[in-house]
Amino acid sequence: MHDSVLLTEAIDALNLKDNSIAVDMTLGFAGHSSQILKRIKNGYLFAFDQDEEALKFSKVKLSKISDNFQVIDSNFVYAKEKLKELGIEKVDAILYDLGVSSPQLDEDYRGFSYRFDAPLDMRMDKNGKITAKLIVNTYSYEDLKRIFKEYGESKAAASIARNIVKYRENKEIITTLELVDIIKSAVPYKERIKKHPAKQIFQALRIEVNDELNVLKKSLDDSLSLLNIGGRIAVITFHSLEDKIVKHKFLEVTKIDDLSKGLPNIPEDKLPNFKLITKKGIKASDEELARNNRAHSATLRVIEKIK
Ligand SMILES: C[S@@+](CC[C@H](N)C(=O)[O-])C[C@H]1O[C@@H](n2cnc3c(N)ncnc32)[C@H](O)[C@@H]1O
Numbered sequence: 546m547h548d549s550v551l552l553t554e555a556i557d558a559l560n561l562k563d564n565s566i567a568v569d570m571t572l573g574f575a576g577h578s579s580q581i582l583k584r585i586k587n588g589y590l591f592a593f594d595q596d597e598e599a600l601k602f603s604k605v606k607l608s609k610i611s612d613n614f615q616v617i618d619s620n621f622v623y624a625k626e627k628l629k630e631l632g633i634e635k636v637d638a639i640l641y642d643l644g645v646s647s648p649q650l651d652e653d654y655r656g657f658s659y660r661f662d663a664p665l666d667m668r669m670d671k672n673g674k675i676t677a678k679l680i681v682n683t684y685s686y687e688d689l690k691r692i693f694k695e696y697g698e699s700k701a702a703a704s705i706a707r708n709i710v711k712y713r714e715n716k717e718i719i720t721t722l723e724l725v726d727i728i729k730s731a732v733p734y735k736e737r738i739k740k741h742p743a744k745q746i747f748q749a750l751r752i753e754v755n756d757e758l759n760v761l762k763k764s765l766d767d768s769l770s771l772l773n774i775g776g777r778i779a780v781i782t783f784h785s786l787e788d789k790i791v792k793h794k795f796l797e798v799t800k801i802d803d804l805s806k807g808l809p810n811i812p813e814d815k816l817p818n819f820k821l822i823t824k825k826g827i828k829a830s831d832e833e834l835a836r837n838n839r840a841h842s843a844t845l846r847v848i849e850k851i852k
Contacts, residue, residue, distance in 0.1 A: 548576075548647065548836070548837045548839070549573075549574075549576025549577055549642070550642065550781060550829065550833070550837060550839055550840045550843045551642075551781050551827065551829055551833070551840070551843055551845045552576060552577060552580065553580075554827055554829075554845055555577060555640060555642070555779045555781055555845055556577065556580045556581060556584070558777065558779045558822060558823070558827075558845065558847040559581070559638040559640060559777050559779050559847075560638070560775075560777050560849075561581065561584040561585055561588075561637070561638055562585070562588070562637070563584075563585065563586055563587050563588065564585065564587045564588045565584075565585045565588040565637040565638055566588055566589050566591075566633065566635075566636045566637050566638075567581050567585055567588060567589070567590045567591070567636065567637060567638040567639070567640070568590070568591045568592070568593070568624065568628070568636050568638070568639045568640070568768075568771075569581060569590065569591075569592040569593065569640050569642075570593050570621040570624060570639065570640065570641045570764065570768075571593070571594065571621065571640070571641055571642045571643060572592040572593060572594040572599060572600065572603050572616060573594060573596075573599050573603070573642065573646040574599060574602060574603060574606070574646055574648065575592070575602075575603035575606045575607055577640055577642055578590060578592050578603065578607060578614070579606060579607065579610060581638070581640070582607055582610045582611050582613065582614055583610060583611075585613070586611070586613075587613075588613065588637075589613045589614065589615075590607075590613065590614040590615075591614070591615055591617060591624075591628060591631070591633070591636075592607070592614060592615070592616045592617065593616075593617045593619055593620075593621045593624055593627075594616070594617075594618070595618065595619060595620045595621075595669050595670040596646075596649065596669055596670070597618070597671065598648070599646065599648075599649075600616050600618055603616060604616050615631075620670060620760065621641070621760070621764050622760045622763055622764050624764065624767065624768075624771075625767040625768075625770070625771060628771070634771070635771060635772070635773045635776075636771050636772065636773065636776060637772075637773050637775070637776045637777075638776060638777055638778075638779075639768045639771065639772070639776075639777075639778045639779070640778075640779050640780075640781075641761075641764075641778075641779070641780040641781065642781045643757075643761070643780070643781060643782050643783060643787055644782075644783045644787075645657055645669065645751070647839065649669070654666075655667070655668075656676075656677060656721050657747070657751065658721065658747075659721060659722075659724075659725050659741065659743035659744065659747050661721070661722075662720050662721055662722040663720060663721045664678065664719065664720060664721075665677040665678040665681060665718065665719065665720060665721055665724060665750075666678065667747075667750055667751045667754040667755070668754055668755065669755050670755075673754065673755070675753070675754050676754060677724075677750045677751075677754055678718065678719065680692075680750060680753055680754065681709055681713070681718045681724060681750070682713055682717055682718055686706050686707065686710045687706075689702075689705075689706035689709055689710070690702050690703050690706040692749050692750070692752075692753050693705055693706060693745070693746055693749050695749075696748065696749035696752040696753060696758070696786065697745035697746050697748050697749030698745060698785075698786075699742075699745040699746060699749065700736075701731055701732045701736070701742065704731040704732070705727070705728050705731040705732070705742075705746060707731070708727050708728075708730055708731040709724075709727055712727050721747075724743070724746075725743045728742050728743045728746050729742060729743075748784065752786070757787070758786060758787070758790060761787060761790055761791075762790055762794070765778075765780075765790070765791065765794050766794075769794075769798060769819070769848075769850075772850040773850065774850055774851065774852060775849065775850065775851075776849070776850050777822065777847055777848065777849045777850075778847065778848050779845060779846070779847045780845070780846050780847075781843055781844070781845050782843070782844050782846075783839070783842045783843055784842060788826065788844050788846075791846050792826070792846060795819075795821055795846055795848045796821075798817060798818065798819045798848070799817050799819045799820060799821045799848065800817060801815065801816065801817060802815065813852075816852065817851075818850060818851065818852050819848050819849065819850055819851060820848070820849050820851045821847075821848055822847035822848060822849050823845065823846050823847045826844035826845060826846050827844070827845040827846075827847075828843070828844060828845075829841070829843055
C-alpha cells in the first residue's frame with residue numbers, strides 16, 4: 546500500500562479550518578485526503594486524479610470519513626475549469642503530492658519500474674496517447690538525447706540514445722527489461738555499479754509521456770489564482786526538476802521588485818500578494834526516512850495568499 550510522504554507536515558502546513566474548501570490535486574490512495582477531510586468537518590474537499598484505480602479505491606475510503614467530498618477523474622491541469630463548472634472560483638487550501646504512487650510503481654503491467662519486466666507504457670492516464678514504447682521506437686536520436694539530458698539529467702544521454710536507435714533498426718523495443726539492457730550496454734561498468742543507470746532514463750520517459758513539467762507549470766499558475774486570502778498551496782516534489790519549478794514560481798510571486806525595495810515605505814500596491822511559508826524546502830524527518838525509502842527525495846514547499 547502507498548505510504549504517504551510528509552503527511553503531517555503537509556496537512557499542518559495547509560492551515561485548515563473547520564469550514565475550509567480544499568483541493569487535493571493528487572488524490573492517489575487518499576492518505577493526505579483522509580487527513581484533510583477529518584479536519585474540515587463543515588468544509589468540502591475536491592480531489593483529482595487521472596488514475597481510475599486510485600479514484601475507485603479512494604472514493605470508498607473517503608466515504609467512511611464524511612460525505613463532504615467529490616473525486617474528479619481528470620488531469621489536474623484542468624482543475625480550474627472543472628472547479629468552475631462546479632461553481633467554485635476560490636478555495637482555501639491546495640495540495641500536490643506529485644509523481645506516481647507506490648501501487649502504480651509496483652503494478653508491473655504499467656511499465657513505470659525498471660525492476661520488473663512489463664510493456665513499456667508509463668501513462669498515468671490510461672487514455673493518454675503517448676507511451677514510453679512510442680517514444681523509444683519513434684523519436685529521433687536528437688530528441689531522445691534531449692529528453693534523457695533535460696528530464697533525466699543523464700551524463701550518458703548521447704550514448705544511450707545512440708544504442709536505442711541502433712537496436713531498433715533490427716527489432717522494436719517492447720518491454721522495460723529490454724530497454725534496461727540497452728541502457729546498460731551504453732553505460733560503463735564502473736558507472737553502472739554506482740547507481741542503476743535506468744533510473745534517470747525511466748524518469749525522463751515518464752516526464753515526457755505525461756508531460757509532467759508543463760502540466761505542473763500551468764497548474765501552479767491556475768492554483769495561485771484560485772486562492773482566497775489566507776489560503777495556502779503545499780507542494781511535495783520528488784526530483785530536482787519539479788522542485789525547481791515550484792521554488793522559482795513561489796519566489797517570483799513573493800518578491801518585492803527591485804525599484805520598490807529601496808523605498809522607505811513600500812506602497813501597498815507594490816507589495817507581493819503572496820508570502821513564502823517555507824523559506825527552505827521541508828525534508829522528511831529521520832524517523833520517516835528510516836520507514837519510507839520514497840521520502841528521501843521529497844521536498845515540501847508552501848505559500849500563502851496575503852492580499
Ligand atoms: C504520490 S501519489 C499521491 C499519493 C496520495 N497523496 C496519498 O497519500 O495516497 C500521486 C498521485 O497523483 C496522480 N497524478 C500525478 N500527476 C497527475 C496529474 N497531472 N493529474 C492528475 N493526477 C495526477 C497519480 O496518478 C497518483 O495517483
